[in-house]
Amino acid sequence: MQPIKPIDLPLLQPEKKPAPVDQAGQSFSTMITDLVANVEQQQEKADMAVQQLHAGNAKNLHETMIAMEEADISIRFMVQVRNKALEAYQEIMRMQV
Amino acid sequence: MDIFTTFKVAASALEAQRIRLDTISSNIANVETTSTPEGGPYKKKSVYFESTPVSFDQHLQGSIEKNIKGVKVAKILEDDSPPKKVYNPSHPDADKEGYVAMPNVNVLKEMTDMMSATRSYEANTTTIKSAKRMALKALEIGR
Numbered sequence: 001m002q003p004i005k006p007i008d009l010p011l012l013q014p015e016k017k018p019a020p021v022d023q024a025g026q027s028f029s030t031m032i033t034d035l036v037a038n039v040e041q042q043q044e045k046a047d048m049a050v051q052q053l054h055a056g057n058a059k060n061l062h063e064t065m066i067a068m069e070e071a072d073i074s075i076r077f078m079v080q081v082r083n084k085a086l087e088a089y090q091e092i093m094r095m096q097v
Numbered sequence: 098m099d100i101f102t103t104f105k106v107a108a109s110a111l112e113a114q115r116i117r118l119d120t121i122s123s124n125i126a127n128v129e130t131t132s133t134p135e136g137g138p139y140k141k142k143s144v145y146f147e148s149t150p151v152s153f154d155q156h157l158q159g160s161i162e163k164n165i166k167g168v169k170v171a172k173i174l175e176d177d178s179p180p181k182k183v184y185n186p187s188h189p190d191a192d193k194e195g196y197v198a199m200p201n202v203n204v205l206k207e208m209t210d211m212m213s214a215t216r217s218y219e220a221n222t223t224t225i226k227s228a229k230r231m232a233l234k235a236l237e238i239g240r
Contacts, residue, residue: 062111066104066225073100073232080236 035081039074046071100235102165103228105151109167110221116170117144117214121207128202131190138190139200140175147171176201 049067052058120142130139148166178201186195 060108060112060115062108062115062222066108069225069229070101070104073229073236076233076236080239084239 032081032085035078039071039078042067042071042074100228100232102151102162104225106165106167107221107224107228109149109151109169111218113144113146113168113170114214114218114221116173118211118218120144120173121211121214124202124207125204125211127200128204128207130200131188131197138180138198139202140177141200141202142173142175144173145171 046064046067049058049064053061053064058064124141127139133139146168147170149169151162151165151167180198180201182196183199184195185191185197188197191197
């Protein structure tokens with residue numbers, strides 16, 4: 001004879017907490033620093049491409065143009081992020097204490 | 098997948114079409130060439146395309162991105178169809194009967210190929226413009 005087993009209701013079990021995400025290395029300032037570094041890298045890539053084109057080493061004209069477009073979009077994105085950050089900062093500064 | 102994937106795909110197509118145009122210009126330039134280092138008249142060359150994965154790190158790609166392919170020139174082959182014979186006994190490359198073997202290049206066909214290559218190039222630059230417009234529209238969301 002088998003003993004009566006307790007009914008296992010998964011919904012009644014306390015939910016397991018998800019493992020805390022390690023956010024020590026991902027503060028706001030590191031995110032911004034990473035972003036700026038990334039954008040700077042794109043700018044340097046575009047600069048190099050233009051220099052190579054002028055020196056006659058570039059294989060293709062369009063690669064230079066695409067590098068420049070990528071740099072353009074990256075810097076526009078960075079400006080948008082900066083606008084948002086500034087907006088948030090000003091919103092907090094306007095707060096009544 | 099990043100927003101620059103479209104750029105990579107279109108760039109590969111631009112390069113392929115540029116190589117195609119190089120080949121066409123070679124064919125047109127050599128339309129009267131009767132002697133080559135390999136011997137015989139110049140032979141018409143044509144490009145053959147092949148699709149390639151966009152990035153080299155296959156393991157990092159998702160299943161969607163695996164289906165997005167760039168293009169590259171797989172090979173450039175010579176056309177082995179017989180040369181045109183033109184009667185010109187004073188030509189230094191003429192054979193015993195006075196016929197000169199001219200290249201098997203058809204200038205009209207090369208011109209239409211050239212138009213096709215130019216239009217393909219234009220289409221791919223339009224893709225790039227479109228991708229840029231989409232990215233700039235996305236940046237307008239915050240405004």
